[in-house]
Amino acid sequence: MLAQTTAEAPVGEHPIPERHADVHDNRILLTVIGVLVTVLVIVGLVAFTHPTNNGLAKAKAVQLQQVLRHRGLPVAPNLAVLSSSLGTDGGVVCKASGYNLTDAILNQQDSGLGGSPSASRVLPVESEIVNGQLAIIDVYCPSRAAAFKAHFAKYKLYNLVRP
C-alpha cells in the first residue's frame, strides 16, 4: 500500500515525508527556544523575590518552631532552613492561600505523583501537612487563617505519617 502511494505520486513532485527533520532543519527551532529560555532566565533572575533572611525572619522562625511544638507537629531541626524559605512574610504560603484557583492547583498537587497523566489521582490528605501550613499562616499571615480553615473544613484528613 505504501509502496503504491509512493508510486502513484509523481516522482519528485511530492517529497515523501521523513518523520525526522535533520539537525539543520531544526536549527531555527533550537535558536528560537534558546533565545526564549535565555530571556526567561534573565526575567526570572530579575523578578524572583528572595525570602528575606534577616533578624526578623529568624525571630519569626523561632516563633513558628514554638507554635509547631505546642501543637505537637514535627519541627525543623534547623532554624536556617525555616528562616531562609519563609523569610519575614511566610513566602509563597501566605501569598497563595485562599484563592479559588490556588485551591484547584492544590488539588492537582495533592494528586501529583509522577510525570504521566494517569499519575494525577488524588491522594488522602495528610493532616500534618494541613496543620503545619495553618501554623505557618497563623504566625506569618494570620488574616488568611480563616479562609484556609474554611477550605480545609471540607476535607477529610488522615494520619498516614508514622511519628
Add this chain to the structure above:
Amino acid sequence: MTDVLPGSPVSVIGSVAKSKSLPVVVKHNFISWRTFTLMIVAVVCSLRAAPTMAVYGLASILLYAIPAIVFLVPQTLVSAELASAWPGGIYRWVTEAYGPKLGLLAIWCQYAMTIFYYPALLAYVASTFAYVIDPSLASSGLFTAIVIIVVYWAAVLVSGRGMKAVSGLSSAGAIIGTIIPAVVLVGMGAVYLLQGHASAAPLHVHNLLPAWAGIASLVLIVNNFLSYSGMEMNAVHVSDLKDPPREFPKVMFASLGIILAIFILPALAVSFIVPVSEVSLTAGVMQAFTSFFGYFGVSFLVPVVGLMIIAAMLGGMLAWLAGPSTGLLLIGREQGFIPPYFQKLNKRGMQMNIMIWQGVITSLIACLYAFLPAVSNAYWIFEVMTTQIYLIMYLLMFTTAVKLRRDQPDRPRGYLVPALSSMCVMGFVSTVGAFIIGFVPPSQFHSGGTLIYVLLILGGVGIMGPGVPMLLHRFKKPHWKTAESSTGTEGFVASNGASAPTGA
C-alpha cells in the same frame, strides 16, 4: 499535507526519490536508545512527586518499591516483549490479539487520558512560572489561561517539526529539568547530613513502614502504582530505533533504573531537610528547592531551577502529544475509523490535524478551567475518570501478552519475559486493584456519598472510555481506510529489514 504513513517502511527506511530516474536512499535519523530512554523518563518521571512523598520519610522507599515490583516491572517487561515483536505500540498488539475493535479501544484509552491532562499540566507550569516571577499570578485565571493556550499551541508547532525534534527536546527536558535537579537535591541532602545535622524525618527502622490508617493507606499505596504508568506509551515509536528487537528491551531496563532512582532518592533528600509540617501544598517542589537553596545560600538559583522544572514538564508533554495521537492515526488509517481529514500528515509525517483539533478542545477547557471556579475545583474528577479509562488499556495489554505468547509462540521476539503468565497475572491484579481504588471517594469529594461518587465515575468512564470507540466503529467508512492492516505481517522483519532474533 501528504499521505504517507509515519513508521511505515517508506519513512523507516527513508528511501526518497530525488530524481525522476533514480531513487536515492537517504540516511534515516534514527533515535538512539539513550534518547529513547530519556523520552520514557520524560514521560514517566517528575520531581513534582518528591515533596508529596517526602512527607512519608523513609516509608517512601516502600511506597515506591511495592508498586515497582507489582506494576512497574510487569509493565516494563511485557511492553519490552511485545514491542520487540510487533511495531506500532498498544493498538497493534491488542489488534493482533483481539482484533481492531479492542485495538481501537486500547489506543483510545491511552489517548483519552491526555484530554484533561494538558490543561492541568500547563496550569502547573503556570503556577511554577508564577512562583518565579510573582506568586500572586498563580491566582489569576487570565494568566493561567494565557499560559495554557500559548504553551500548548507552541508545543503543537514544535511537534510538527517531526519526531527528531520531539525526541530531542523531550530527552533534553528530562536531563535538564528532572535528572540534574534530582542530582542537586540528592547531593544537597547528602551534604546536609554529612555536616552533622539531624534529619527532619525520623530515621528509625520502624519508619520504613508507612502508618496503617485503613483504606486511606491502601489508597496511598495503590495510587502509587500510577506513578509508573506510561512506560508502554513510547513503544509506538519503536520503529524509530535502529534495531528495535535488541534496543527496546535495553531502553526499558535503563529507564526502569533511572525512574526508580529519580522517584525515591530526591523524596528522601527532601525529607531530610523539610519536615512534614513545612511541606507546602501550594508551592510543592519549588518550596523544597527554596528551602534547600536558602539553607546553602544560593537562593538566586531558585528561578533557574524553576525554569528547568518547567522544561521537564514541557518535554514530557511533547512526548505525550506525539505518542497516543500517532497510535490513533495508525489504527484509524488501517481500519477506516477516522475521517481522512484527521489522517492527513504534514511534510514531516506528523498528524497535525489531530493535534490541532485537540488544541481547540484544550483551549476551550483551559478557558473554562481558568475562569470558572466550579470547573477548576471539580477538575480532578475528570482526571480520575480518564485515569480509570487508562487502566482499561493495561488490562488489555496484560491479557494480550499472554494470548499472543500462546497463539503465536513462534513469532520472533527480541526479548522473552520469563514466567510471562505469572508476570501478567501480577500486573493484571495490580491494575484491577488500582481500578477498584479509583472508586473510593477522596478527601476532595464533598457532594454526596460513595454511591453517587461511584456512579459519577462509572458514567464518565463509560462515556469517555468505551463510548467513543464504539461510536467511531459504528460510523467508520470503508473509504476512510487508507492503509493496509499491519496485523499478521512480519513486523520488524518486513518493515525495516532488521532481523528479529528469537529469545532474549
